[in-house]
Amino acid sequence: MIQQFQRKLKIHKNVRLALKLRFSNFMTTNSESTQQYDYFNLGHAFEISQMSSDLQIGQKYDKISRRQLILDVIENKPVDRIPVAFWFHFLHDETKINALKDPTLTExxxxxxxxxxxRFKPDLVKIMSDGFFFYPLQGDQSEILKIEDLQRLQPIEPNHPWIRKQVEYVRQVVSIQPDTMYFYNLFSPINTLRWLVGLEKIIEFITTDPELLSQALMRIGEGLAVLAKCAINEGKVDGMYYSVQNPDINRVSDETYRKIIKPSDLIALDAANKANGYNILHICGYDSVRNSISEFKDYESKIVNWASHVEDIKIPQGRDIFKNRCIIGGFANGQNCLIKIGSEQEIRSETVSILNQTGKRGIIVGADCSLPIDTPLQHLEWIRDEAAKAK
Incomplete structure (x- = not known):
């Protein structure tokens, strides 16, 4: 049955492999398996109905250099078409898995x-870091249980496996589609620590010994700076997609953020900028977490992306805050976002509305953050098609 289905669809061998794995899981486990993501999420973002018909859905845009298109948009130059940019998490439970412990995750x-x-031929690529969220700890203990354990967070060298494996991975990804700009995901030190200890521990550390916490964040920042330089210089990405966030705006004041957290934010970002990276500053509002957007206005980057729907700061207002830097955004993300569930007419109309608000220069149509994995690719193509008409 699987073999007949594969021949009918005539799809890429990797797609066939993912289909076989997913079908096998469905047949051998309980019904809950249909709600779980396999590593390729074939049954969701890459819908069975799309496999044969739009295997290269963005091919009609190949005549225009994608790389030059993004470079021109960054410089606020007029362009032949307005680009779009979207991304997904490809692994299940990306916040809990560890590629150093399970090398197959990177594959x-x-x-x-x-x-x-x-399949989509994106105008730019954000390379996901799923499986590499956990910064390495020194020593045998696998967790940070008390504030004294922060001492186990130290800068790491370029030859550390956590860096080498990521460099190898991004080097492979940038070779997939030529003439394209690639940006590798990099979490700020406070976000990196949050993956290790959770939000409540961070709040506890801020309250208990903010200076000790700040020192630990600075050391993480030094390690992330090494990763940024290696990813750009060796991995050949064009820049980093640098994700910053106030862990809890209700309990971490702007003043506390500036004093305790911001110095470490800038270590990694400055390293990426000095490596000549075309970096994207992402002010993360995932899961409706809010930030004081203006607190990040002096974070140097070529492109800015923030959760405009969460923050209620639309793109024209954000342009003023970030002094006319190139913007990615316009659409909301989330399980019930318009991109995922909207009709063709609704999605196209919203694209036109967004561009009427933003103008046609210095804008890359995108979303607040990563999209649900079951968002149909055809919906993204409607956005790209409509954006291409707006000149």
């Missing part, structure tokens, strides 16, 4: 990334 992540690029 699976690469397959998901590769098939998305080959």
């Amino acid at each position: 699976k992540l690469f397959i998901g990334q590769k098939n998305f690029i080959e």
Whole structure:
């Protein structure tokens, strides 16, 4: 049955592999398996109905250099068409998995990334870091249980496996689609620590010994700076997608953020900028977390992306805050976002509305953050098609 289905669809061998794995899981486990993501998420973002008809859905845009298109948009130059940019998490429970402990995760992540690029032909690529969220700890203990354990967070060298494996991975991804700009995901030190200890521990550390916390964040920042330089210089990405966030705006004041957290934010970002990276500043509002957007206005980057729907700061207002830098955004993300569930007419109309608000220069149509994995690619193509008409 699987073999007949594969021949009918005539799809890429990696897609066939993912289909076989997913079908096998469905047949051998309980009904809950249909709600779980395999590593390629074939049954969701890459819908069975799309496999044969839009294997190269963005091919009609190949005549225009994608790389030059983004470079021109960054410089606020007029362009032949307005680009779009969207991304997904390709691995299940990306906040809990560890690619150093399970090397197959990187292979699976690469397959998901590769098939998305080959299928959608994106105007720019954000390379996902799923499986590498956990900054390495010194010593045998696997957790940070008390504030004294922060001492186990130290800068790491370029030859550390956590860096080498990421450099190898991004080097493979950037070879998939030529003439394209690639940006690798990099969490700020406070976000990196949050993956290790959780929000409540961070609040506890801020209250208990903010200076000790600040020192630990600075050391993480030094390690992330090494990763940024290696990813750009060796991995050949064009820049970093640098994700910053106030862990809890109700309990961490702007003043506290500036004093305790911001110095470490800037270590990694400055390293990426000095490596000549075309970096994207992402002010993360995932899961409706809010930030004081203006607190990040002096974070140097070529492009800015924030959760405009969460923050209620629309793109024209954000342009003023960030002094006319190039913007990615316009659409909301989330399980019930318009991109995922809207009709063709609704999605096209919203694209036109967004561009009427933003103008036609210095804008890359995108979303507040990563999209649900079950968002149909055809919906993204409607946005790109409509944006291409707006000149």
